[in-house]
Amino acid sequence: MIKFFEYNWQVREEWFDWCNKLEIEELLIDRKGGVGNILYTLFHIIDVEYSWIRGIQGKEDVVFQFADYNTLEKVKSLSDKLRIEIVEFLRTNLVDIKEQSVSVPWDEEKYTVDEILHHLIAHEIHHIGQLSVWSRELEILPVSSNLVGRELKSIHSY
Amino acid sequence: MIKFFEYNWQVREEWFDWCNKLEIEELLIDRKGGVGNILYTLFHIIDVEYSWIRGIQGKEDVVFQFADYNTLEKVKSLSDKLRIEIVEFLRTNLVDIKEQSVSVPWDEEKYTVDEILHHLIAHEIHHIGQLSVWSRELEILPVSSNLVGRELKSIHSY
Numbered sequence: 563m564i565k566f567f568e569y570n571w572q573v574r575e576e577w578f579d580w581c582n583k584l585e586i587e588e589l590l591i592d593r594k595g596g597v598g599n600i601l602y603t604l605f606h607i608i609d610v611e612y613s614w615i616r617g618i619q620g621k622e623d624v625v626f627q628f629a630d631y632n633t634l635e636k637v638k639s640l641s642d643k644l645r646i647e648i649v650e651f652l653r654t655n656l657v658d659i660k661e662q663s664v665s666v667p668w669d670e671e672k673y674t675v676d677e678i679l680h681h682l683i684a685h686e687i688h689h690i691g692q693l694s695v696w697s698r699e700l701e702i703l704p705v706s707s708n709l710v711g712r713e714l715k716s717i718h719s720y
Numbered sequence: 721m722i723k724f725f726e727y728n729w730q731v732r733e734e735w736f737d738w739c740n741k742l743e744i745e746e747l748l749i750d751r752k753g754g755v756g757n758i759l760y761t762l763f764h765i766i767d768v769e770y771s772w773i774r775g776i777q778g779k780e781d782v783v784f785q786f787a788d789y790n791t792l793e794k795v796k797s798l799s800d801k802l803r804i805e806i807v808e809f810l811r812t813n814l815v816d817i818k819e820q821s822v823s824v825p826w827d828e829e830k831y832t833v834d835e836i837l838h839h840l841i842a843h844e845i846h847h848i849g850q851l852s853v854w855s856r857e858l859e860i861l862p863v864s865s866n867l868v869g870r871e872l873k874s875i876h877s878y
């Protein structure tokens with residue numbers, strides 16, 4: 563499970579680097595599919611991850627407005643900041659809590675911790691797949707999505 | 721790990737259903753990004769999954785040509801057929817072999833079984849994300865990518 567978070571975070575960093583090739587207007591322009599633009603996709607991934615991880619811990623949801631994070635630097639810095647708390651949680655013994663039932667304010671259903679962690683992983687990979695299409699539409703090489711052969715930065719080094 | 725395969729297969733089935741809304745020409749038309757068209761994306765996911773799972777088991781690679789599977793029915797039937805062997809493998813005790821080193825004919829590097837299984841999972845989710853963008857470009861609602869709230873068909877029922 564942890565390996566997927568390490569993978570996602572590393573791919574996310576590479577997309578931040580990739581974003582440097584573009585002007586902010588291109589990062590914010592409306593595109594078909596997904597959540598509608600490149601920068602908002604990255605913001606959305608970060609926001610969703612943080613909300614669910616706090617939800618699992620029974621902590622109150624913190625709502626972020628994209629209007630307050632509409633530059634590449636601000637989104638990247640939000641990612642770095644929120645990851646500190648996420649890493650701390652992921653380093654705890656997840657096996658013991660994986661069948662625990664979680665309820666969150668934005669969803670009427672209850673889910674297990676295990677389901678939520680799987681959801682977060684798939685959620686980020688799915689949205690990154692969308693970025694890769696937009697990247698080709700811009701005639702720019704997307705970030706590689708390969709997991710094999712990728713040197714992963716350990717969760718313990720964050 | 722298994723839950724992700726169950727998720728991917730279920731989402732894949734829903735994309736097969738989704739494909740029924742389109743004529744074969746739309747499924748095969750060139751699109752920007754990914755592997756270039758909708759049906760080939762599904763074929764590619766299936767082909768890659770099967771090749772690596774056989775690779776892990778030290779079995780010879782079986783090469784499929786898309787030209788032989790260029791209808792929705794053929795790709796779906798290939799998916800059903802190859803899954804029988806994949807399920808059989810995934811039901812074995814993966815924990816015992818996860819650190820085993822694997823070498824395959826199409827890659828010079830060696831990878832662990834664990835790395836390969838992670839790779840396959842991310843590979844399918846990533847490509848499905850690409851389909852979702854093309855779906856919106858076609859003005860059709862994509863298949864939901866949500867993992868929470870999704871009734872998963874157990875690997876034991878395949």
